[in-house]
Amino acid sequence: MGLLSNKECSGVADLSRRMDLPKSTVHDYLRTLQTLGFVVNEDGTYRLGFRLLELGGEVKYRNRLYHVARPEIERLAETTGELSSVNVEEAGRFVILHTEQGEESLQLGIYPGLAIPIHTHAAGKVMLAGFSEEKVDRIVAERGLPKQTEDTISDRDELLEELGQIREQGYAVDSNEQVVGMGVVAAPVKVEKRIVGSIGIVCPTDRLEDDDFRQELVREVQKSANIVSVNYQYS
Numbered sequence: 712m713g714l715l716s717n718k719e720c721s722g723v724a725d726l727s728r729r730m731d732l733p734k735s736t737v738h739d740y741l742r743t744l745q746t747l748g749f750v751v752n753e754d755g756t757y758r759l760g761f762r763l764l765e766l767g768g769e770v771k772y773r774n775r776l777y778h779v780a781r782p783e784i785e786r787l788a789e790t791t792g793e794l795s796s797v798n799v800e801e802a803g804r805f806v807i808l809h810t811e812q813g814e815e816s817l818q819l820g821i822y823p824g825l826a827i828p829i830h831t832h833a834a835g836k837v838m839l840a841g842f843s844e845e846k847v848d849r850i851v852a853e854r855g856l857p858k859q860t861e862d863t864i865s866d867r868d869e870l871l872e873e874l875g876q877i878r879e880q881g882y883a884v885d886s887n888e889q890v891v892g893m894g895v896v897a898a899p900v901k902v903e904k905r906i907v908g909s910i911g912i913v914c915p916t917d918r919l920e921d922d923d924f925r926q927e928l929v930r931e932v933q934k935s936a937n938i939v940s941v942n943y944q945y946s
Contacts, residue, residue, distance in 0.1 A: 779939055783910070787931060788813040791914075793815060793928075794810060795911065797908055797939070798834045799908045800908075804854065805826065806826045810823060831859045833895035833911065834897035836897075837877055837882065851867055882897065883896070892916050894918065896925065898935070900943065
């Protein structure tokens with residue numbers, strides 16, 4: 712299904728070539744996925760079905776952090792005018808749980824369920840900074856430190872040094888590390904010293920060059936993260 716997620720539709724021959732499998736095998740796989748509702752056959756080409764959207768929505772709406780954080784994510788988007796998100800770590804990756812658009816939000820195609828390398832995003836690194844050294848080492852060993860842009864940190868020692876700074880200041884800021892032109896300010900959601908997620912604000916990189924604007928985003932994202940942390944604990 713990963714191959715289908717990269718294209719609107721694909722035929723059996725195209726998928727067979729890309730997967731390096733016989734057409735008969737690919738056809739059998741597709742028939743099974745079609746029966747389960749995960750893919751749809753449209754005149755001989757296949758696309759992902761909305762059954763996946765149903766499952767993803769169910770996972771989100773069952774998540775406690777989503778329900779606790781949603782009011783603050785909405786407030787952040789309205790207050791700052793930027794895109795705000797609540798995020799989690801799963802299997803060593805950064806995963807967006809929910810987003811809200813502000814009036815001046817970047818249109819980056821960011822959506823709930825999007826998973827990216829955790830070290831390439833301030834809202835991911837702010838979670839890494841709160842994990843144990845053993846967990847960070849395990850994530851780096853299993854996932855590596857691939858570069859998304861020229862500004863992505865791909866050296867382990869450099870990453871650990873930055874995580875130490877993030878841990879000390881209580882928030883993270885990045886520019887151009889995941890997407891060129893995109894900046895992020897983030898703070899962790901912690902419950903009894905355990906990281907349960909992060910709150911992030913996404914904006915154009917050039918806006919973060921304004922010290923007053925950057926500090927305002929830092930104050931807002933820390934305020935929201937603290938509120939969500941408390942509400943999560945006592946909800």
